[in-house]
Amino acid sequence: MTATTISLQIPQTRTAPRLAAVIGEWVAALLNALPSGTPAPRYPSREAARVRAMAHRYESSDPRFASELYAAADRHEMLYR
Numbered sequence: 001m002t003a004t005t006i007s008l009q010i011p012q013t014r015t016a017p018r019l020a021a022v023i024g025e026w027v028a029a030l031l032n033a034l035p036s037g038t039p040a041p042r043y044p045s046r047e048a049a050r051v052r053a054m055a056h057r058y059e060s061s062d063p064r065f066a067s068e069l070y071a072a073a074d075r076h077e078m079l080y081r
Contacts, residue, residue, distance in 0.1 A: 044080035048073040 055069035
């Protein structure tokens with residue numbers, strides 16, 4: 001008679017450490033309690049210019065991506081005028 005040994009590898013479910021959820025809730029409550037202040041002013045023309053500058057850098061290596069960036073800059077500028 002021959003004996004065969006089979007080893008089964010059952011993945012263990014991983015859980016977060018016991019206090020991780022509680023600490024996460026505390027940190028979230030702390031962040032929500034902080035004053036948010038006033039939002040920073042938006043400058044659509046500057047933001048679009050930065051995206052166009054990045055598109056210009058990609059023009060020779062990836063013209064398709066550059067054209068997408070140019071289009072996104074145009075849409076952004078038109079949306080936030």
